[in-house]
Amino acid sequence: MNNQSNRTIDPSCTGEPPFAIDIIINLDILGIILYSILTLMAVLSMLVFIEECVYIYKKVPSNKKSVIIWVNGAAPVISTMSCLGMWIPKATMFTDMFSGCYFAIVVFKFLILMLEEVGGDEAFLRRAGKHKLKISTGPCCCCCLCLPHVAITRRSLFLLKLGAFQFAVLKTAFTILSIVLYTNKNFDLKDMNITGAAIWINPFIGVLTITALWPVAIMFMHLRTALRTIKIIPKYAMYQLVLILSQLQTAIINILALNGTIACTPPFSSASRGYMMSQQLLILEMFIITLVTRLLYRRQYDPLPKEETEHDSDNENTKMVLMPESA
Template identity: 85%
Template sequence: MNNGSNRTVHPGCTGQPPLAMDIILNLDIFGIILYSVLTFMAVVSMLVFIEECIYIYKKVPAHKKSIIIWVNGAAPMIGSMSCLGMWIPRATMFTDMFSACYFAIVVFKFLILMLEEVGGDEVFLKRGQKHKLKISTGPCCCCCLCLPHVAITRRSLFLLKLGAFQFALLKAIFTMLSIVLYTNGTFDLSDLSITGAAIWINPFVGILTIIALWPIAITFMHLRVALRSLKIIPKYAMYQLVLILSQLQTAIINILALNGTIACTPPFSAPARGYMMSQQLLILEMFIITLVTRLLYRRQYDPLPRDEEDADNENTKMVALPESA
């Protein structure tokens, strides 16, 4: 019987991703230009980050240096790891894991950055004595408008930090667990069966991500007016953009590749080609974000008043909630 099931499949569509040398030997003129331009972008991103680190070390107060460097390094670090994954496709899973671990730390660092920009924990608590936190916000409870507002206390501040820190800690633990299971042959991103480790680990990490983003959103909604002069809104937008591009975009492309929507082009199988497209897009996107974040963080600002009574305008005050809250 002659039907579609008798069609032969190219060997390159079923095997592992090609070796780095195989890619280099098979590059055409367009491929050489594409790989050269993307590699140049990744190198420039890292050089811009190094130059920014030098500037921060010289100009920024000591208690903010490491935090700002961590946050600034998200885009160039992800771009550099994506460049390695582009040249060495068989290492893509590991480069993605490293990028995800780094960004998990950045999530926590961004919360600390907002607190430090307002003056630190003590100043935050002092300035927030008359205010309450609105916890009915995304990504967890944006539809739960009936949730009560929470007083700003040391306990609530600790819970906010804990919510973000758990992601940085547990993401590193699950990454090490995934690598150990991979060496044992029991962790495969393309294995979506109920007995596969990836189908259990990845959704759980996704839940941890949502939980970690919640305290960041709560803190940002409360401090967005007080920190407006420090460009906190575009900084938060860049942080969210890195999250969407590095996590959601990559997941969508990989799902499309696993479903066969992205066709195989030897020597790349469909999943490998999906990973390759994701890496190339990330290099370009992180390059642009690196340049934008450089403009946002390479600035000198006057410190905020330590007390709201000392503020000369409403733009340096926290967001006040109705008394009925």
């Protein structure tokens, strides 16, 4: 007997993501509890962020308000978009694109945040004029130890900022292009053929991401000692964690789903269930990160001591990572 003749495949396992009403109809008691808890987490994340915005506007100097709000908003925004994608699976691609665009801006804002914490561009150039930047760092050149150290000048600072800024602009531009192509049925995440738009756009965005993360890592490695008192290391860790969870984790789950590794459970196809699992995990993870970042950024924003002189160059609050003059 042919086993395949007795095997039936549920139509939902090969179809498009279900409508929101289909999810609501098929929810059991455990599903209702799960969706309710995750939705509550997303709402609480946004409420915590709004409360933090009020605190920032009251307590933080004007030059830091915008960048701190942008950086703090990464986890709540991703959590909110994931909640929308969880309830409306057909919109998952768009919610993920919006989250990606927001985080692209956060990458640039985190670089600006580190500069503002030392007093801005001019103060940074005064403090770091005799130092050099180590560019053999991740994610691009961590293995290229032979790369020379770069002098800190206005030009090198501009190139670092440009490297992060290009991601915010080009990521948004390619997202708009993807949506336009999607409406014309030329962009499909499931289409892995060489003629598909997704197979070209997504790897290029990956290159832009790595290119943008490099200058942020260079600046962090240089300022981590000077900004140690304001907990820059755990702040950078949270920023990296948001990146890993929202980009790498989501990509891995989606690839497994597209390959059929994740089983189909009606009304979700294998791919749709993978997207759903990704959204649910992100809500929980971003909720925890929101609470942690609130603790890290809720502090007194006193200025750093004035730039070091010959007599106080050993002051731990102002010293930077010193690079050899001849590298």
